[in-house]
Amino acid sequence: MGESHKNDGKGKETMNIKDYSDERLDFFGDELNRRFDISRLEEAKPLDVYDVVESIGCTPDWKYITPDQSILGMTVFETTNFYKWENPFFHQSDMPKEIVLKKGTILIDRTLNEGNRQKQQIENFTVIHECFHWLLHRRYFETSDSSPYLCCTEDSLFGKTSRLDEKIRMLEHQANRCAASFLLPRQAVSNEFMKTARLKNFPQHPMPLQNMKSHIAKTATLFSVNFNPMKYRLQELGFIQK
Numbered sequence: 001m002g003e004s005h006k007n008d009g010k011g012k013e014t015m016n017i018k019d020y021s022d023e024r025l026d027f028f029g030d031e032l033n034r035r036f037d038i039s040r041l042e043e044a045k046p047l048d049v050y051d052v053v054e055s056i057g058c059t060p061d062w063k064y065i066t067p068d069q070s071i072l073g074m075t076v077f078e079t080t081n082f083y084k085w086e087n088p089f090f091h092q093s094d095m096p097k098e099i100v101l102k103k104g105t106i107l108i109d110r111t112l113n114e115g116n117r118q119k120q121q122i123e124n125f126t127v128i129h130e131c132f133h134w135l136l137h138r139r140y141f142e143t144s145d146s147s148p149y150l151c152c153t154e155d156s157l158f159g160k161t162s163r164l165d166e167k168i169r170m171l172e173h174q175a176n177r178c179a180a181s182f183l184l185p186r187q188a189v190s191n192e193f194m195k196t197a198r199l200k201n202f203p204q205h206p207m208p209l210q211n212m213k214s215h216i217a218k219t220a221t222l223f224s225v226n227f228n229p230m231k232y233r234l235q236e237l238g239f240i241q242k
Contacts, residue, residue: 017140017170025174028136029181032056041185044192044222049127052182053106058134060127061101062110064088069111071151073126075133076105077141078148088114101149106130121226122157125179129157132178137171158228184223184233193219193239206241216240 020028033040036055040047053060065071067090074082083096088111101107108130112123133150141150156164156172164172194202197215209216209231220230234240 017137017167019170020174022177025177026181026186028132029178030185032131032135032178032182033185041187042191043188047124047183047224049124052131053127056131056135058104058106058131059102061105061107062113063099063107064111065107065109065151067094069109070153072109072112072122072154072157073130073152074105074107074149075130075137075152076101076103076107076149077134077138079103080148082107082149104134106134118226121220121224124224125183125226125229126152126157128179128182129175132175132182133171136174136178180229180233183225184229186237189219189223189230189233190237190239192222193234196222203239206235206238209240212240 030041032052036052037045039045050060063084064087065074065084067085067087069088079100079102081098082101084099085094085096087094106127108123108127112119112126115123129152133152137150140146141148150171152172152175156168157176190202193199193215196218197212212234213227216230216234217227219234220227223230231240235242
C-alpha cells in the first residue's frame with residue numbers, strides 16, 4: 001500500500017497519490033482481514049474496530065471535534081496542535097481548547113461513541129475508513145506540504161464528494177472502498193445474504209430492491225453496519241438492482 005514518487009525539478013522528491021483500481025482497493029481490504037482475522041473473509045463475526053486501530057500501530061482517541069458534528073473522524077500524520085470542544089453542541093459561552101494530537105492518532109467524534117446502534121454502525125465505518133487513510137496515504141502526507149492531518153466529514157465518508165477537491169475526492173474514495181471491502185468481505189457477505197434471503201443459488205439477475213429490504217437490513221446487522229453500506233455492497237456483488 002503506498003503512493004508513487006515524482007521529482008519537482010528542484011531535486012526534491014515529492015509524492016503523488018496513486019490511482020488504484022477498485023479491484024486493487026478491494027484486495028487491500030481483504031489483505032487487512034488476512035492480517036487481522038482471516039476467518040472474517042468467509043463469515044460474519046463480531047468486530048471491535050479499535051482492535052484494528054491498534055493492530056496497524058495507531059492510537060484511538062475520542063473528542064468533540066466540532067460543536068455541529070461536521071467532522072466525524074480524523075487521521076493525524078504528524079504531531080500537531082488542534083482544538084476540541086467541551087460539549088457536543090454549541091453554547092454561547094463555549095470556546096474550543098487547544099490540544100496536542102500525536103502522530104498516528106485516529107480521532108473519532110465522541111458523539112459516535114455515545115449514541116445508539118445506528119451511530120455505532122457509523123462509528124465502525126468511520127474508524128476503518130480512517131485506518132485506511134493511515135495505511136494508504138501516510139507517506140503522501142509525511143512528504144508533501146499538505147496538512148499534518150486529514151478531517152473527514154459525513155459527506156466524504158458516505159460518498160457525497162462532488163464538492164471536494166479532486167485530490168481529496170480520490171483519497172476519500174480509496175478509504176471508503178477499502179473500508180467497505182474490509183467490513184463487508186465479498187464471500188462472507190454473499191454467504192450470509194444467501195442464508196438470510198434463503199437463496200439456494202446466486203440469482204441470474206439482480207433482484208428488486210423493494211423485495212429485499214428486510215433481508216438487507218438483517219444482513220447489515222450481522223456485519224455491524226447500517227442499511228446503506230450493505231445495500232451498496234450487495235448491488236456491487238450483483239444481488240440487488242441499482
